[in-house]
Amino acid sequence: MDIDxxxxxxxxxVGAVVFLLGAGAYVLVxxxxxFLPSTFALAAFAGLVALxxxxxxxxxxxxxGVEQTPVPDVELPRSFPAPGSxxxxxxxxxxxxxxxxxxxxxxxQERLAEAAVSAIRQRENCTRAQAIHMIEEGEWTDNRQxxxxxxxxxxxxxxRLDKFFGDDETPYExxxxxxxxxxxxxxxxxxxxxxxxxxxxxxxxxxxxxxGGSDDEGPQAQAGYRDQYVDDxxxxxxxxxxxxxxIETGQWRGVTAFSLVAVGVGVITATPSIVxxxxxxxxxxxxxxxxxxxxxxxxxxxxxxDESDVKPGEVVEVTVTVENTGGSFIPDLRLVDRVPGNMRxxxxxxxxxxxxxxxxxxxxxxxxxxxxxTHEWPVLAIGRDFSGxxxxxxxxxxxxxxxxxxxxxxxxxxxxxxxxxxxSGQENxxxxxxxxxxxxxxxxxxxxxxxxxDWKRKARTGELATIDFRLERAASLVFLFDARDAxxxxxxxxxxxxxxxxxxxxxxxxxxxxxxxxxVGLAAFDTVPCWLAPSAGDAHLERARRMFASHPAMxxxxxxxxxxxxxxxxxxxxxxxxxxxxSQLVLFSPLTDDYTVEVARRLDSSGHRVxxxxxxxxxxxxxxxxxxxIERTMRVATLRERDIRVVDWDxxxxxxxxxxxxxxRWAV
Amino acid sequence: xSTETDELTTVTVDHSPTRxxxxxxxxxxxxxxxxxxxxxxxxxPLGFGGIAVLASGLFMGSDRLRVTMGAAGLFMSxxxxxxxxxxxxxxxxxxxxxxxxWNFGQNAISLGEQIGASARTQxxxxxxxxxxxIIAMLAAGVGYGVYLVGNGGRPMAALGMxxxxxxxxxWAIRT
Numbered sequence: 001m002d003i004d005x006x007x008x009x010x011x012x013x014v015g016a017v018v019f020l021l022g023a024g025a026y027v028l029v030x031x032x033x034x035f036l037p038s039t040f041a042l043a044a045f046a047g048l049v050a051l052x053x054x055x056x057x058x059x060x061x062x063x064x065g066v067e068q069t070p071v072p073d074v075e076l077p078r079s080f081p082a083p084g085s086x087x088x089x090x091x092x093x094x095x096x097x098x099x100x101x102x103x104x105x106x107x108x109q110e111r112l113a114e115a116a117v118s119a120i121r122q123r124e125n126c127t128r129a130q131a132i133h134m135i136e137e138g139e140w141t142d143n144r145q146x147x148x149x150x151x152x153x154x155x156x157x158x159x160r161l162d163k164f165f166g167d168d169e170t171p172y173e174x175x176x177x178x179x180x181x182x183x184x185x186x187x188x189x190x191x192x193x194x195x196x197x198x199x200x201x202x203x204x205x206x207x208x209x210x211x212g213g214s215d216d217e218g219p220q221a222q223a224g225y226r227d228q229y230v231d232d233x234x235x236x237x238x239x240x241x242x243x244x245x246x247i248e249t250g251q252w253r254g255v256t257a258f259s260l261v262a263v264g265v266g267v268i269t270a271t272p273s274i275v276x277x278x279x280x281x282x283x284x285x286x287x288x289x290x291x292x293x294x295x296x297x298x299x300x301x302x303x304x305x306d307e308s309d310v311k312p313g314e315v316v317e318v319t320v321t322v323e324n325t326g327g328s329f330i331p332d333l334r335l336v337d338r339v340p341g342n343m344r345x346x347x348x349x350x351x352x353x354x355x356x357x358x359x360x361x362x363x364x365x366x367x368x369x370x371x372x373x374t375h376e377w378p379v380l381a382i383g384r385d386f387s388g389x390x391x392x393x394x395x396x397x398x399x400x401x402x403x404x405x406x407x408x409x410x411x412x413x414x415x416x417x418x419x420x421x422x423x424s425g426q427e428n429x430x431x432x433x434x435x436x437x438x439x440x441x442x443x444x445x446x447x448x449x450x451x452x453x454d455w456k457r458k459a460r461t462g463e464l465a466t467i468d469f470r471l472e473r474a475a476s477l478v479f480l481f482d483a484r485d486a487x488x489x490x491x492x493x494x495x496x497x498x499x500x501x502x503x504x505x506x507x508x509x510x511x512x513x514x515x516x517x518x519x520v521g522l523a524a525f526d527t528v529p530c531w532l533a534p535s536a537g538d539a540h541l542e543r544a545r546r547m548f549a550s551h552p553a554m555x556x557x558x559x560x561x562x563x564x565x566x567x568x569x570x571x572x573x574x575x576x577x578x579x580x581x582x583s584q585l586v587l588f589s590p591l592t593d594d595y596t597v598e599v600a601r602r603l604d605s606s607g608h609r610v611x612x613x614x615x616x617x618x619x620x621x622x623x624x625x626x627x628x629x630i631e632r633t634m635r636v637a638t639l640r641e642r643d644i645r646v647v648d649w650d651x652x653x654x655x656x657x658x659x660x661x662x663x664x665r666w667a668v
Numbered sequence: 669x670s671t672e673t674d675e676l677t678t679v680t681v682d683h684s685p686t687r688x689x690x691x692x693x694x695x696x697x698x699x700x701x702x703x704x705x706x707x708x709x710x711x712x713p714l715g716f717g718g719i720a721v722l723a724s725g726l727f728m729g730s731d732r733l734r735v736t737m738g739a740a741g742l743f744m745s746x747x748x749x750x751x752x753x754x755x756x757x758x759x760x761x762x763x764x765x766x767x768x769x770w771n772f773g774q775n776a777i778s779l780g781e782q783i784g785a786s787a788r789t790q791x792x793x794x795x796x797x798x799x800x801x802i803i804a805m806l807a808a809g810v811g812y813g814v815y816l817v818g819n820g821g822r823p824m825a826a827l828g829m830x831x832x833x834x835x836x837x838x839w840a841i842r843t
Contacts, residue, residue: 008840015836022830046831053839058740066732066774071782073681251774254736256842258743258767260835265747267831273756274747275831276815277763282834283807284767285841287800315676331795334783346676353686353783353792364788369676382782386799388775494678 043267051264054257061254068249069382069393071336074350078341078557079493082619083592084628087111091623095170112179113150115627116140118634119187146182149175173623180627189633237297240397247391249384252288255281287387294383296333296394298326301379303337303398310370310404312504315346319365320379320398324356331355332384335362338395342371342500342556372503374550376401405549406504408511408541416475416518416584439470474517476534476582479506480575481524481554482589482596488558489592491619491651500556501615502588505655507548509586509613514541521583523575524553525599531578576606584609590617591635592628604644611645613655682785683730688793689776690726693735696769697722700742704762708745708752715745722773730777739770756815764804771800 087108094104113135120131120140134140138147236242259281266274299322306317320337324330337350348366356362381394441454444464454465483499490497496504506522513520514536521534522544530553532544548554579585585603589596591614604610614636618629639646645666649658701715722738725731746762754762775796779789 011836011840015833015840018836019830019833022833043831046835050831050835050838053835057842061736066778068778068782075679075681077678249778251771251778255767256838258763259838261743262747262763263831263834263838266750269751271750272815273754273759274750276756276811277746277750277759278834279811280760280763280767280804280807282838282841283803283811284771284800285838287803289841331799332792334779334792336783344678346678349679349784349787351783351787353779353787353789355792355795386796387803388771388778388796 047264047267049264050260050267054260054262054264057254057257057260061250061257064250064253066250066253067247068391069244069247069380071334071351071380071382072338074336074339075345077344077494080488080490080495080497082491082621082625082628083489083590083617083632084619084622084624084626087624087627088622089624091173091176095173108176109150111627112176112183115180115630115634116150116183116186118638119183119630122187122634122637141182141186143178143182145175146179149179177623180623180630184626184630187630187633189630237394240301240399241297241299242395242397243296244393244395246293247393249389249391251388252284255284255288257281259285284387288389291385291387291389293390294330294332294385294392295326295328296330296381296383296392296396298324298328299381299394299396300325301381301396301398303379303400305400305402308400308402310402312370312372312404312406314370314404315367316370316402317365317367318350318402319363320350321361321363322356322379322381323361324358327358329355329357330383331386332388333362334382334384335364336380336382337364337366338377338380339368340371340373340375340377340557342373343368343375344494370402370404371556372404372406372500372549373556374401374403403549405545406507408507408514408545416477416513436472437470439468441465441467474519474536475513475584476519476521476580477513477584477586478521478523478534478575478579479510480585480587481506481522481530482587482599483524483530483553484595485558486592486595487590489590489617491617495651497556498590498592498615498617499554501617501649501651502590502613503548503554505613505615505649506586506588508655510544510548511541520544522547523578524551525575529574530554531575533578534580534583576603579608581607584611586610587612588614590615591632591639592617594635597635597638600639600644601642604642611647612639613647613649615649616651679786683780684785685726685730685773685776685780686783686785686789686793687776688790689772689779689797692793692797693726693769693772693776694719694723696765696772697738697742700746700762700765700769703758703765704742704746704749704754707754707758708749710752711745711748714741714748718742718745722769726773726776730780732774732777735770735773735777739766739773742766742769756812760808760812764808768797768800768804772797 090104090107093099094101094108116135117128117131120126120134121128124131124134126134135150138144138151141147259278262274262278262281266272266276266278302321302323304319304321306319307314310316318337320335322333322335324333332353333356334353335351339345339350346367346369348364350364350366352362352364354362377398379396379398381396382391383394384391441457442465444453444466448466452467452469454467457463457465481499481502487499487502488497510520517536519534519536522530522532524530530547530551532540532547585608587596587600587603587610589612591597591612596612600610600612616632618632619625620629636646636648645662647658647662649655697719701719705712705715718738718741720738721734721741725734725738743763743766746759746766749762750759775793779793783789
């Protein structure tokens, strides 16, 4: 920009000299006229230059465009991708952007093959090698195209008719599509209800970002809560206010073109009134040039809630008051309350555009549906100067938090497996002892209590025998949450993601289980260690409630992006070191990858009974989503094979329903 | 979640240009068109075409390019009107209205994108529009004053130098 500045200064200087010459000639006339070239040519030249520069300015204005701070749609809940969107993305890159052709092709083929192998192993009950053989031979399906996919064939050629009608699916995409459908059919999963109609029209915004080309184009959908509020150039001006970089909006870009063209046309055609009209362009250029950066440091924001301690799902009225406590007038102030990503606005609007004089206040209010967690969020203040040429975004931290803690309801009765602790409780065991329900009669042993001796038998046969009742014990359970990045998926944009569903389910089950006298603990695998040892009592319940509400591992926002996958605390070490041997595990996971399956298997084989409660986040709108559904179904089958109980919980159902169904199956 | 809250629907976010500024922009455009058109028949299609394009960029979708194109059309109609001998007073009004229409339209779109049409924005819009209008009036007034004072038979050399100076200075402060 320095060169630009120098050039401008130089031009200004030259302009000033020429102006003085001209003004001198204009006013004093006589002495100067002799020196100066006094032809029409000079004026015409100036006009021509002006016209050309004007056209140049039009061009650069056209290319420069207008820049302004993008504001996310804070009203909408954040959208999470459906499982399988990674495959869709790979496929899109491969076919439409032509990136990484061979490696992506290999990746896709490998994933499909893996799904097909497990489908074949499920159905044919054969070894992996046999399944691979079947795939290579293409014996597994009647569909020739699908069979050829793994057997090294080439994609079926696209018919000219399709091309003519503008079917933008490439042959390769169709091939993958057919193959996935064939695998689904083979595995007995219902195919897509409306296949290939609105392909990937809503894919959680993953593809649309790619398709849109550049990423910062105007307002975006809620880009996510993790996105940084502040950019690299941000600087903290006060304790609560962070300035982002000053933006030149370019709203007046091109106004010089108006002037230059007017001067050009006016001078060439010798029409003074048109040259006069150029004065407006000059004035507006100067207006935009004279802009001073907006001062937002003196903003004071106050946010109140009609109720600050709420249950999830309740509607909260939020009122925001912004006051300009500084001495200067803020002519253009746009305020957006940065509602947390998981909450949605149901009435009113969390934005306002106003102008604040010194001491003025602006108030706006809106209603949100509260979601689990302890929320504290900033206000975005975008200030502009009078002309709108300069814009600055300030992020204002606001004190006061909204606490939304779930109550531990006792609605869903949770089946507990046969593994109990040493404490008495209500879980029936298959061991005899003291209790209520008759269990068995056995030989008398010394020290058996007198009230359990079967006196009738003694009278009949003369032998001493002891009646055993069914021993009732408390189970010790640990709820283990799969809160890795992979679990932040939802079947459709705007729906609750799987971690939220898991925690909702756990909240329901937690109360019920502790009411029955069981001891319940909490753990999660995530970047932050999360552990609450199984225990009972009111204090424990309260601790659990707080953890459900605000533990970072169970939060409704995914772990920070910078944390790469390898950084997760491995539940193998972290959870197992604290797990007492008699604890059962209830694993909440959408089962979107094989890692959780592995965790369940290893915990199971180390002697803990494992029940998996798995909200089903899969959808069937795109190829990737359908493949993800197949993969997940296979995982559920694998787990069930290993005698691990899986509650396959449909996203639309209540947990109670899913549990009832599961109980019926387990009872058989 | 209770069933009660499920019925609450999320608000929709309306990013169309804000109303006040849009209407102001169209009014300014109509003023520009009406003041330039009657004096030159050739200016009519450009002028009224410009109004239509500008209005479509604000009321049928939200499109900066259409607003700018509309303003450019209006400006050309102003130039043509000037070529056909329209007086400087009316020409100034036309040119000022054209630029204000352009700027109001831009502001409407900008506010629509950042804040949305369903939020309260009038105070902001009115202050922005008033400030721009005052600048336009001042500029027109000063320019007209200089025009009146400086009118007379002056040497061509001086006019040439002054035009050249104007070009240099303009390019120096260009935006």
